[in-house]
Amino acid sequence: MKGVILDTDDQFRLTDLEEPVPGPGEVAIAVAYAGIQYGDVLVRSGHFPVPRPFVPGFEAAGRIIAVGDGVDPARVGRQVTALTSAGAYAGVVIASAALTLDATGVDPRVAAGFGWIxxxxxxxxxxxxxxxxxxxxxxxxxxxxxxxxxxxxxxxxxxxxxxxxxxxxxxxxxxxxxxxxxxxxxxxxxxxxxxxxxxxxxxxxxxxxxxxxxxxxxxxxxxxxxxxxxxxxxxxxxxxxxxxxxxxxxxxxxxLLSQTHPERLADSARQALRLVADGQVHIDITAEYEPADLDTAIQRLADGETRGKSILRIA
CATH class of the missing domain: 3.40.50.720 (NAD(P)-binding Rossmann-like Domain)
Structure with a gap:
């Protein structure tokens, strides 16, 4: 599969990656769109140190294609939005089942923009x-x-x-x-x-x-x-x-909440997603980028030039 890596020289590169397999309590998602967020700026700058090369991307929208042990197999095929710890800028991402929410009926672009914000x-x-x-x-x-x-x-x-x-x-x-x-x-x-x-x-x-x-x-x-x-x-x-x-x-x-009390974050996310799905809350997707343009998107975010929410088209 194709994916973006943040390399040892702080550059983003599109490359071939092995498709990951979900472990216990996890799901594999075929990513349609991924959200771009300020965590990407902090990872690139080294404020959040990660081993390089690193597959960034912390917000994904797509379809569940596989589940790990302890996850209901009936979730396969569901359209979802997920909060991830990494990897959303790739064709397939692994996410915690607890932080993967059913987004049936929600525009995939909006589902990606939902993200952590x-x-x-x-x-x-x-x-x-x-x-x-x-x-x-x-x-x-x-x-x-x-x-x-x-x-x-x-x-x-x-x-x-x-x-x-x-x-x-x-x-x-x-x-x-x-x-x-x-x-x-x-x-x-x-x-x-x-x-x-x-x-x-x-x-x-x-x-x-x-x-x-x-x-x-x-x-x-x-x-x-x-x-x-x-x-x-x-x-x-x-x-x-x-x-x-x-x-x-x-x-x-x-x-931190996602690590210490993921159920609390998931509960808030579900309540927020209901308001988005009902049209009571609007997520404004203002820019859509291709993977090759990720560095430009993140630099604009770092420079304060971004309004609303930017997303990356994966599929």
Whole structure:
């Protein structure tokens, strides 16, 4: 089969690979499309060290063609979307049966775009910060995959006002189409907000943005850190100050959750997928690439030029 490898020289190459076989608790999926995500940037940069050559790709949509021990054989032939630990940029990928969801009736392109971003956005709003009706929410990276979904989940949860922060004016126009009540460019944050405070803030940026965001929480407000796009520099926070001000700093790591409590992640993913299938939540597929163009796709993501979700066509 054909697949893409990340080689020892940090280059992506299309090559011939042996077709993998599922082990216990696993399924083999003939991949139609694969989702492109920020984990690809981190693997390429070496932030997440992996043995090279490495077959990247963490999100797959396709059809189950084989199952391992302990998996219902009736699943063979099902159209699915899967969260994988590697290998989705190839003709066949192995995935945990627990994190492979039935996607019958869902467009395969959308199923690939579902990936990690949709359960992540769902969890950030519903299980981590637990947005309540009438609360105010601020979402950084509002034009990205998680940001365009989180605003929809926040509205579904009854948020009264949702503010987005983006990198530039073009991204502001794009993000506004997903239901934000207000969108600011990063150079206007936080000054343009005046004295406004928020019950919930979603922050994948880190650094100075995280420090400024903590200052913008209401009493009993919750900030969830789920990435460090800008910098991996640690942000020092006084727990005593948080306690006195009634503020909470939370974290969310979907990759870790998939290893420690995969059933929790799978449950959130199923609930999110139902909302997508029902048309209540829209995944915006903005770019489709061929395997030979993967490096361009990932560089655009690293440079902040990507809106919504990009996918790779495999079959």
């Amino acid at each position: 949709t359960p992540t956005a769902y969890d950030l709003i519903n299980t981590v910060t637990r947005v309540r009706p009438g609360e105010s929410v601020l979402i950084h990276a509002a034009a990205g995959g998680v940001g365009t979904l989180a605003v929809q989940f926040a509205k579904n949860a009854g948020a009264a006002k949702i503010t987005g922060v983006v990198g530039n004016g073009d991204q502001a126009d794009y993000a506004a189409g997903f239901g934000y009540d207000q969108v600011l460019t990063r150079d206007r944050f936080p000054d343009a907000l005046g004295d406004e405070r928020f019950d919930v803030i979603l922050d994948p940026i880190g650094g100075a943005t995280r420090r400024a965001s903590l200052e913008r929480l209401t009493p009993h407000g919750r900030l969830v850190a789920y990435g460090n796009i800008a910098t991996f520099e640690p942000v020092q926070v006084s727990v005593n100050d948080l306690l006195m001000q009634g503020k909470s700093l939370l974290t969310y790591n979907s990759n």
